[in-house]
Amino acid sequence: xxxxxxxxxxxxxxxxxxxxxxxxxxxxxxxxxxxxxxxxxxxxxxxxxxxxxxxxxxxxxxxxxxxxxxxxxxxxxxxxxxxxxxxxxxxxxxxxxxxxxxxxxxxxxxxxxxxxxxxxxxx
Amino acid sequence: xxxxxxxxxxxxxxxxxxxxxxxxxxxxxxxxxxxxxxxxxxxxxxxxxxxxxxxxxxxxxxxxxxxxxxxxxxxxxxxxxxxxxxxxxxxxxxxxxxxxxxxxxxxxxxxxxxxxxxxxxxxxxxxxxxxxxxxxxxxxxxxxxxxxxxxxxxxxxxxxxxxxxxxxxxxxxxxxxxxxxxxxxxxxxxxxxxxxxxxxxxxxxxxxxxxxxxxxxxxxxxxxxxxxxxxxxxxxxxxxxxxxxxxxxxxxxxxxxxxxxxxxxxxxxxxxxxxxxxxxxxxxxxxxxxxxxxxxxxxxxxxxxxxxxxxxxxxxxxxxxxxxxxxxxxxxxxxxxxxxxxxxxxxxxxxxxxxxxxxxxxxxxxxxxxxxxxxxxxxxxxxxxxxxxxxxxxxxxxxx
Numbered sequence: 059x060x061x062x063x064x065x066x067x068x069x070x071x072x073x074x075x076x077x078x079x080x081x082x083x084x085x086x087x088x089x090x091x092x093x094x095x096x097x098x099x100x101x102x103x104x105x106x107x108x109x110x111x112x113x114x115x116x117x118x119x120x121x122x123x124x125x126x127x128x129x130x131x132x133x134x135x136x137x138x139x140x141x142x143x144x145x146x147x148x149x150x151x152x153x154x155x156x157x158x159x160x161x162x163x164x165x166x167x168x169x170x171x172x173x174x175x176x177x178x179x180x181x
Numbered sequence: 182x183x184x185x186x187x188x189x190x191x192x193x194x195x196x197x198x199x200x201x202x203x204x205x206x207x208x209x210x211x212x213x214x215x216x217x218x219x220x221x222x223x224x225x226x227x228x229x230x231x232x233x234x235x236x237x238x239x240x241x242x243x244x245x246x247x248x249x250x251x252x253x254x255x256x257x258x259x260x261x262x263x264x265x266x267x268x269x270x271x272x273x274x275x276x277x278x279x280x281x282x283x284x285x286x287x288x289x290x291x292x293x294x295x296x297x298x299x300x301x302x303x304x305x306x307x308x309x310x311x312x313x314x315x316x317x318x319x320x321x322x323x324x325x326x327x328x329x330x331x332x333x334x335x336x337x338x339x340x341x342x343x344x345x346x347x348x349x350x351x352x353x354x355x356x357x358x359x360x361x362x363x364x365x366x367x368x369x370x371x372x373x374x375x376x377x378x379x380x381x382x383x384x385x386x387x388x389x390x391x392x393x394x395x396x397x398x399x400x401x402x403x404x405x406x407x408x409x410x411x412x413x414x415x416x417x418x419x420x421x422x423x424x425x426x427x428x429x430x431x432x433x434x435x436x437x438x439x440x441x442x443x444x445x446x447x448x449x450x451x452x453x454x455x456x457x458x459x460x461x462x463x464x465x466x467x468x469x470x471x472x473x474x475x476x477x478x479x480x481x482x483x484x485x486x487x488x489x490x491x492x493x494x495x496x497x498x499x500x501x502x503x504x505x506x507x508x509x510x511x512x513x514x515x516x517x518x519x520x521x522x523x524x525x526x527x528x529x530x531x532x533x534x535x536x537x538x539x540x541x542x543x544x545x546x547x548x549x550x551x552x553x554x555x556x557x558x559x560x561x562x563x564x565x566x567x568x569x570x571x572x573x574x575x576x577x578x579x580x581x
Contacts, residue, residue: 069377071406075384078399082392113373120550121518142376147504147566151550154564155518163380167387 061178062086062103066096066122067111067140072163076109079167080174093117097125105135107178109170112141112152120155127156136177140165253350260345262287262296274330274353275323287349292324295472299334300347302442307336318436319471365544371421378417382410435545437570438471440464440498440505447478447496454483456511462497466570467505469545474567476529477538481549481563482509484524489516504547504566515561516551525549 063085067073073089080087088103090096092114100108108126112119119139126132138159139152152160159173248255248268254275257266264285271281280289287296299319306313316335323330332351337343385406389395395403441464448458485491491511499506516524525539542548547566554560 069381071381071410072377072384074406075381075388075403078388078403079384079392118518124518142373142380144372144376145546145548147546147548150566151548154550154552156552163376164383165380167384167391 060084060086061107062088062105063174064088064090064096064099064103064105064108066090066093066108066114066119068092068114069111072111072140075167076170079171083171083174085174093119093122096122100126100132100135107136107138107174109138109140109174110157112139112143112148120151123152123155123157138170138173138177140170251350253352256281256287256349256351257343258287258347258349260300260347262291262293265346274351288324290323290325291330295319295475296332296334296349298446298475299332299471302438302446303334303336303347305442305445306439307339311339317438366540369543371417374417375414375421378410378413382407382414385410435468435470435568437466437468438474439466440507443467443469443471443475443478444496444498446475447482454486455479456482456486456491457493458482459493459495460497461495461510462499465498465500465505467498467507468568468570470541473529473536473541474545477541478507478565480527480529480538481524485509485511485516485563488520488524489513500569501566503569505569507565507567509563510554510560511562512560515553516563518551521549521551521563 063080065073065076065080065087066089067076068091070091073091077087077089088099088105090099094117096108096110097117099105108122110119110122119141123137123139126135126137137157138161139157140161140163141148141152142163144162149160149162158177161170161173248270251268251270254271254273255266255268256264256271258264264281264283264287266283267281275281275290281287299317303315303317306317307315316333318331318333330351330353332349335348335350337346337348385403389400389403389407441460444458444460444464447455448460482494485494491513493511495510497508497510499508525542526537528537529541538549542565545567547568549563549565551561551563554562
């Protein structure tokens with residue numbers, strides 16, 4: 059059964075590219091454009107991995123990560139944070155908050171694919 | 182040469198001698214001798230103190246001549262903050278209307294707390310190690326209009342008659358700091374704003390170039406995206422170019438501080454608004470805007486007590502590669518991200534402009550986060566990474 063990836067970003071173009079990329083690799087993909095929608099879709103689809111943008115309106119990626127990591131029923135869920143915040147200290151914060159990986163924008167598509175495969179393969 | 186401290190004794194002795202001479206002649210009743218005695222005692226009474234005053238004035242004038250050429254303001258104060266001396270630059274920096282003059286109080290213009298804290302920290306440092314540096318730097322704001330001053334405080338030699346006094350030199354960095362802060366923020370925002378379209382552009386370009394079996398529809402979709410994102414990138418670049426002036430790398434007024442001094446200064450002024458604080462672990466040196474940092478710690482700890490109900494907390498510093506991690510640990514739940522974000526954006530008291538905790542942390546290339554303690558599930562922590570002092574990093578490197 060194909061692994062399920064939820065892509066969460068408020069930039070439609072990056073969502074489109076990532077969705078295309080992941081579908082080509084055989085993953086089932088769902089997309090959300092903000093944090094609240096992401097939480098709803100996690101409950102609805104129980105994805106294996108969330109590609110989560112940090113800077114989003116209403117509820118940012120750190121808040122989403124905090125909610126997801128606070129739930130015992132989602133302990134197998136993997137989270138990769140994607141962010142335009144490029145400082146080292148932000149990366150430390152993301153990983154401390156419970157993300158499995160942290161990728162800074164702009165990124166190479168191959169790098170995203172590799173990280174996704176590593177994180178899902180490491181289960 | 183007669184030592185300075187003996188002149189007042191000599192002058193007092195001479196005055197007494199003159200008074201006694203005049204009295205004895207007056208008793209003798211001889212008008213001529215009485216007049217001569219009066220003149221002699223007048224000369225003695227007048228000459229010795231004036232010799233003393235002239236000597237002191239000569240030295241003060243020489244000192245003032247030296248200090249007149251110094252661009253920074255220089256003030257000599259006693260331990261209570263009473264001004265004993267100030268140079269002309271003080272007036273130039275602070276303006277004519279300030280009550281800064283010999284005999285006045287430093288705290289009429291300066292905010293008392295950072296000055297007293299720094300003095301206390303400096304004295305503690307010198308008590309701990311008499312050979313330690315007797316000078317320290319800090320940033321503070323004037324009381325009435327929040328003019329931001331970069332100050333250097335030094336204790337005078339412990340074997341001098343001025344040992345209880347301190348010397349404060351300062352310069353106005355408010356405008357510079359404000360401009361640097363704005364430029365720093367603009368640059369950071371501009372870099373962040375460029376990342377999103379660049380990410381979309383790169384992903385679309387790589388999809389076209391690297392993905393095999395791309396359908397015509399997909400190709401057209403990504404080609405259109407490349408054009409759109411390139412234009413967006415150009416627009417943002419033009420905006421950035423027009424907005425940004427020449428970026429001059431100038432450091433904010435940071436200074437080295439020992440973590441034990443920083444934590445002690447917070448603990449010593451602990452009021453009912455802060456949790457009961459205990460220190461844990463080995464202290465180390467960090468590099469920070471001391472006053473701003475103590476203000477944000479005060480702010481976060483008081484919020485922790487008042488809004489999060491934490492009554493006791495453990496403070497510790499953990500040295501890392503380039504940073505020192507200031508951690509506050511307590512029994513209970515972590516601070517929710519949204520709540521912490523709110524605390525970070527609240528304006529700070531005691532600092533100029535609309536500065537908030539986030540601004541101060543960003544100037545330290547830092548942020549803050551809260552999470553459950555990795556080892557104790559019923560405990561939580563607040564982490565603030567801060568730049569390590571240079572010699573702290575050197576010590577770590579030497580330790581291997």
